Amino acid sequence: MVSFAEVRRWNPGALETVHGELGKRRDDLVGLQDELDGAKNPDSWTGEAADKSAQEHQKLVEDMRALIAEVSTVRLAVARAADGVAKIKQQIDEADHEAQANGFQITEEGGIRDVAPPQDVPEDQVEEVKQHRLQIRDKLSAEVEEILDRAEDTDEELAKALNAAEKDEVDPGEGDSLAGAATPAGVQAMAASAGKPAEDSPKANAEWWKSLSDEQRAALRENPPAWLGSRDGIPAEVRDAANRANIDDTRRSLQDEKAKLEQGGVSEDEQEKLKQVNDKLKAVDAVEETIARDKPPRQLxxxxxxxxxxxxxxxxxxxxxxxxxxxxxxxxxxxxxxxxxxxxxxxxxxxxxxxxxxxxxxxxxxxxxxxxxxxxxxxxxxxxxxxxxxxxxxxxxxxxxxxxxxxxxxxxxxxxxxxxxxxxxxxxxxxxxxxxxxxxxxxxxxxxxxxxxxxxxxxxxxxxxxxxxxxxxxxxxxxxxxxxxxxxxxxxxxxxxxxxxxxxxxxxxxxxxxxxxxxxxxxxxxxxxxxxxxxxxxxxxxxxxxxxxxxxxxxxxxxxxxxxxxxxxxxxxxxxxxxx
Structure with a gap:
């Protein structure tokens, strides 16, 4: 059971930092795909030793996929926890403000202390004022209880994900791809269930995002569609994640366009188009180099x-x-x-x-x-x-x-x-x-x-x-x-x-x-x-x-x-x- 004093000290920023670090670790592991593929048996190798080597390689793939799935699952849980803690901290701030405005104080233990009762109350209003203050105190007590209930749920959900990862109970799904294990099917389905804003305007985008469940928002953070990064009204951290995830696809698309232009020679009419593509590729590199500066952190x-x-x-x-x-x-x-x-x-x-x-x-x-x-x-x-x-x-x-x-x-x-x-x-x-x-x-x-x-x-x-x-x-x-x-x-x-x-x-x-x-x-x-x-x-x-x-x-x-x-x-x- 968490205490109110502990919840007061919770820091959503620390969870966001952990979320970012887990993302880097996950991406590092997924980036080992080429090395893993290069370690496969050559086609010409046959026999008992080759079979044993192939079995060991397959086991390594399965272990890597399981590890990536565990990191991804914990990262998703951390994202949900960060959102939950941010809301809890906002509730605490609002409760503190309400208490102070009415002459009360919420103690470290979550109790309600009457620190500034009204003075010089007319005798015929004493009982009325007393009852009013009892109502305010009860309301504050209920808010503290709601905060603690939400904090308990948030703590339990994160602990559940950590325990599942520790006990190797996370399902990496089917297939041999490391990238496939980074986004479990459940996360993909949850992200897809969020749909899209009715229109692309700052107000509509913001209202859509705020209407989503915690689970949908967390899933979109883990599996962001490319379009999410370009939507004004979406939180900066979400846009940053979506745009970073889209860098490689953007570069790949430009490289494909360049290859098509260069195929069979570049005509005079295509020279300017090719220059634009080359300049865009340089710009993608500049973006990547800029966001690599992380002290203080950057957001794309x-x-x-x-x-x-x-x-x-x-x-x-x-x-x-x-x-x-x-x-x-x-x-x-x-x-x-x-x-x-x-x-x-x-x-x-x-x-x-x-x-x-x-x-x-x-x-x-x-x-x-x-x-x-x-x-x-x-x-x-x-x-x-x-x-x-x-x-x-x-x-x-x-x-x-x-x-x-x-x-x-x-x-x-x-x-x-x-x-x-x-x-x-x-x-x-x-x-x-x-x-x-x-x-x-x-x-x-x-x-x-x-x-x-x-x-x-x-x-x-x-x-x-x-x-x-x-x-x-x-x-x-x-x-x-x-x-x-x-x-x-x-x-x-x-x-x-x-x-x-x-x-x-x-x-x-x-x-x-x-x-x-x-x-x-x-x-x-x-x-x-x-x-x-x-x-x-x-x-x-x-x-x-x-x-x-x-x-x-x-x-x-x-x-x-x-x-x-x-x-x-x-x-x-x-x-x-x-x-x-």
Whole structure:
């Protein structure tokens, strides 16, 4: 029988860690299939010794399958226990809050203590107040009893799986495949019984997931369909498991496509398609290398090989539990193979710096930061005419903005609580972020734009973020921040708060277009302060660029308009390097 004091100390995070480690062990064992196949008798070997060797090999296969089935069964039980403990901890928190609000305390033993009875109760209300408090006490006692019953059930279910594995009572099923033993038939059937959401929207996906039984959710964690990883509104840990499981299939599919293109020679028309496939394969490698960084743990939240380029999003930290979550969208020339690892490093630095800012402000809390390349920004091989017509238009930003809006919504919909969510957009990514925010319903609490050529509007109210919670950073010698290419120059939009990029007691100055996340700078400090929800610790200040200075002499702009347009057309190739 578990005690209330023991249940209070239960930690679902520890179970999630065990769940992850068991998954690694299972995958290591399944990965021995090739070695196991290579140890089979050669066809030319016959006789008594060969028969005995074949029997020993078959026994080894059966033992390996039994071990894998046991690891998988325990892992599934740990997943169920983690979900159960998370719910129990939430119940405890709610009961504690209710007790405190009414002047009671739940003791370590699970008793109810009246620590703050009401004072100066009118004599004619004493009995009524007494009966009311007895009702509250009885209600709290019933909640404690329900918590202990659920804890007992959770403990027994996990113990049952552990005992079955210890006594070799787990059935690995039929067949010789090691992978087949990793997902028992019962798990497959339970996962299949969950069905699919009625529609692919953050709200529908979240409601579907929350409607499933504990057994169905645990089975889907163990046997996730590929589509589960792409659904906004599904918990980050579940998306991560599904996307990781889909990496090998994605690579295999791209390799098959490459082989078909190369078969019999590559025509001129197929050259571009082959380049896209090769770039996607490089991007898959970049994703795998990035998520291998596990201190702190990563979560793979997007893996999409459709379109011309592969899309991905990787979180540093746990998006399901973090108090503060940021989502950074990159700009022009960004790709998964060329940009993800660098953005991931910036996210790791931002998490650490944000947690430092929380501590400096005397606050507790955890932080997760997401590098989101969930769209296809324009690339260098596309023509860039700064002032004239250009294929570097708002189209990619608008399409990406719709995806980013759904991604924001999914973070909030997947959770029972409301995290502090910060949207960060750099360069053309700030335009994408602007369109995402204009979609509304996003739940973004703070928005930060860096070196922005525009956010798709001249009215800050269109972004639908709380008043006073939109921030702008512009570095010295950053010409992109003055392009006013997409909706006007944010430097002159009412409502944005200017944060400094210059030297301060909190860090050094940044210059140019690409150093806003650089460690130990005022710019990074300010980003961290906003992400941590302590913007009062940021350093305010505005840096005027060349475009801002010109804006103060409109007659000169009018007189030199044609020269500026000519300059814009001729400077395209140079600006490309600034963007990247």
């Amino acid at each position: 939240l997007v893996l999409d090989s459709s379109g011309e380029r592969l899309k991905a999003a990787v979180a540093v930290g746990n998006v399901d539990t973090a108090d503060h979550v940021s989502v950074s969208a990159p700009g022009y020339t960004s790709t998964v193979d060329g940009s993800l690892k660098g953005m991931d490093s910036e996210a790791q630095e931002l998490v650490a710096k944000s947690e430092d800012e929380l501590a400096r402000g005397g606050k507790d809390g955890s932080v997760a930061a997401i590098a989101w390349i969930g769209y296809e920004p324009p690339q260098k091989d596309e023509n860039l005419d700064v002032f004239g017509d250009s294929v570097v238009s708002s189209n990619s930003a608008q399409e990406g903005g719709a995806k980013l809006n759904a991604f924001y919504k999914g973070i909030n919909a997947s959770r029972d609580d409301d995290p502090h969510l910060t949207a960060i957009g750099h360069s053309y990514g700030s335009t994408t972020t602007g369109y995402a925010l204009q979609g509304g319903g996003h739940g973004v609490d703070d928005a930060v734009i860096l070196g922005s050529p525009g956010v798709g509007t001249n009215d800050i109210e269109d972004l639908k973020v709380p008043e006073g919670h939109a921030y702008r950073l512009e570095a010295k010698d950053d010409p992109v921040a003055d392009f006013a290419r997409f909706g006007g120059d944010p430097s002159h939009m009412d409502g944005f708060k200017d944060l400094s990029t210059e030297k301060s007691e909190h860090g050094s100055e940044v210059t140019g277009h690409s150093k806003y996340f650089k460690p130990d700078t005022t710019s990074q400090h300010n980003l961290a302060a906003v992400v941590a929800g302590v913007p009062e610790q940021a350093v305010t200040g505005k840096t005027d660029g060349v475009g801002d200075a010109i804006s103060y002499v409109p007659h000169q702009v009018q007189e030199g308009a044609s020269q500026l347009k000519d300059w814009g057309s001729a400077a395209g190739s140079k600006i490309k390097d600034v963007f990247s």
